[in-house]
Amino acid sequence: MADADNGDNSAACVESGEEEYRMETVPFDPRFPNMNQTKHCYVSFLDYHRCIKARGEDYAPCQYFQRVFRSLCPNAWVAKWEEQIEAGTFAGKI
Amino acid sequence: EQLIFFHDHSMTILILIITIVGYNLISTYTNTNIDQHMLESQPLELFWTIVPSFILVFIGLPSIRLLYLLDEVYQPSITIKTIGHQWYWSYEYSDFLNLEFDSYMIPSNESENLNFRLLDVDNRTVIPFNTQVRTLISAADVLHSWTVPALGVKADAVPGRLNQVNFYSNRPGLFFGQCSEICGANHSFMPISIESVPPSIFIKW
Numbered sequence: 001m002a003d004a005d006n007g008d009n010s011a012a013c014v015e016s017g018e019e020e021y022r023m024e025t026v027p028f029d030p031r032f033p034n035m036n037q038t039k040h041c042y043v044s045f046l047d048y049h050r051c052i053k054a055r056g057e058d059y060a061p062c063q064y065f066q067r068v069f070r071s072l073c074p075n076a077w078v079a080k081w082e083e084q085i086e087a088g089t090f091a092g093k094i
Numbered sequence: 095e096q097l098i099f100f101h102d103h104s105m106t107i108l109i110l111i112i113t114i115v116g117y118n119l120i121s122t123y124t125n126t127n128i129d130q131h132m133l134e135s136q137p138l139e140l141f142w143t144i145v146p147s148f149i150l151v152f153i154g155l156p157s158i159r160l161l162y163l164l165d166e167v168y169q170p171s172i173t174i175k176t177i178g179h180q181w182y183w184s185y186e187y188s189d190f191l192n193l194e195f196d197s198y199m200i201p202s203n204e205s206e207n208l209n210f211r212l213l214d215v216d217n218r219t220v221i222p223f224n225t226q227v228r229t230l231i232s233a234a235d236v237l238h239s240w241t242v243p244a245l246g247v248k249a250d251a252v253p254g255r256l257n258q259v260n261f262y263s264n265r266p267g268l269f270f271g272q273c274s275e276i277c278g279a280n281h282s283f284m285p286i287s288i289e290s291v292p293p294s295i296f297i298k299w
Contacts, residue, residue, distance in 0.1 A: 025173040025189045025228065033167065035249070037230055037256040071173045071188050072256070074232055 026071045037072060042092070044068040045081060049094045097246045100160050104153050111149070168260045170228035174219065178231070178238030178251035178273070181280035185219050199283050213270045215287045222293035223263045231257045239274035242288055250275055263290045 032040040048065035055062060069078065084090040175186040179196075187193040197215045221227050231240045233251035241248035242261075249257045263269070271286040291299070 025170055028167055028169055035257050035259070037258045038254070041256055070192075072175075072230060074175050074177055074230075074256075075186055075188070075192070075194060076177070076234065 026068045041069055041073040041077070045073060045078070046092050046094065049085070053094060097160065100156050103156060107149060107153055168226045168228075168262075170260055171225040172222070173228045173230065174221070176219075176229055176231045176240050176251070178233040178235075178240065178277070178284075180235050180278050181273075181284045183238075183240070183273075183284060183286060184234075185217075197287070199285050210270065212283065213272070213285045213287065215285060218268075218287045218289040220289050220291055220296060220299050221263065222296040223266045223290040225293065226260060226262050229259045229261070231259065236277045237275045238277050238284075240271070240286060241274045242269050242271035242286060244269045244271075245288070247271075248274060263288075266290045266292060 029040060031043075044065045048062060048069060051059065051062035051065055081090060085094070172187075173189055175188065177184045177186070182196055182198045184194065184196045195217045197217045197219065199212065200214045200216055202211050229240070229247070229249075231249050231251045232255060233253045235253060237253075238251040239248065240251055240259075245261045245263055247259050247261050249259045251257070267290055269288040269290065271288075273281055273284045273286070275281075277284075
């Protein structure tokens with residue numbers, strides 16, 4: 001994620017009228033090269049909450065993890081986990 | 095996709111072989127003269143042992159190439175989540191706007207005549223073509239399987255697991271598929287319909 005022109009590998013540029021849109025999504029993560037991305041989703045959810053807990057909610061780089069799990073995890077899973085966190089029953093270590 | 099080319103290539107060889115063998119068979123059967131060179135001929139037996147091994151190598155090399163090609167790493171441009179339910183698919187586009195919708199089959203009695211019976215859905219999945227798309231497939235209740243044969247995609251939708259499939263559509267149009275894992279009473283009635291549009295139209299959608 002250190003490239004200045006990030007996005008050219010993981011994005012497509014679209015010109016629509018005068019504006020230019022860029023489609024970007026979560027790039028390939030070599031920790032999870034195979035078909036099963038369950039861990040990828042879960043780990044980035046955990047990383048986001050740990051990051052928030054360690055640095056506070058306003059720390060901008062934490063937003064990367066949030067982007068990842070919002071893109072990868074089904075919304076139902078995210079909602080369920082967040083409910084569990086609020087109820088104090090979440091099983092992961094944050 | 096390359097899958098189609100490989101299939102064409104092997105079918106060509108197969109049909110060629112079958113024709114040659116069939117012709118020899120019929121001509122030997124219908125010919126009443128017996129030729130000594132046809133029986134117990136050492137060079138002939140050598141020939142038809144060595145040549146098939148070459149043919150197999152000829153078929154096998156593209157096959158291995160395709161196998162490795164399927165595992166190549168891509169950088170996708172867009173991520174779509176597909177969740178299978180009983181008995182419909184729901185899609186989530188979460189990259190920028192959180193967009194979610196369900197996709198039910200249009201019942202045969204409600205659709206106009208001669209539309210795609212059993213294949214059309216109310217909300218089609220729209221993807222931009224000429225872009226690498228990453229699909230994460232999961233299920234909410236029982237096993238399903240998401241497939242679009244025209245794009246070479248098939249993956250099981252397992253509850254509690256996210257399967258990732260990358261694909262690339264190089265032409266716009268409509269692509270259909272059907273649920274490929276038995277999931278209950280309406281298993282045959284949960285089709286998948288992908289509409290591939292130019293990226294500029296996709297942005298406006």
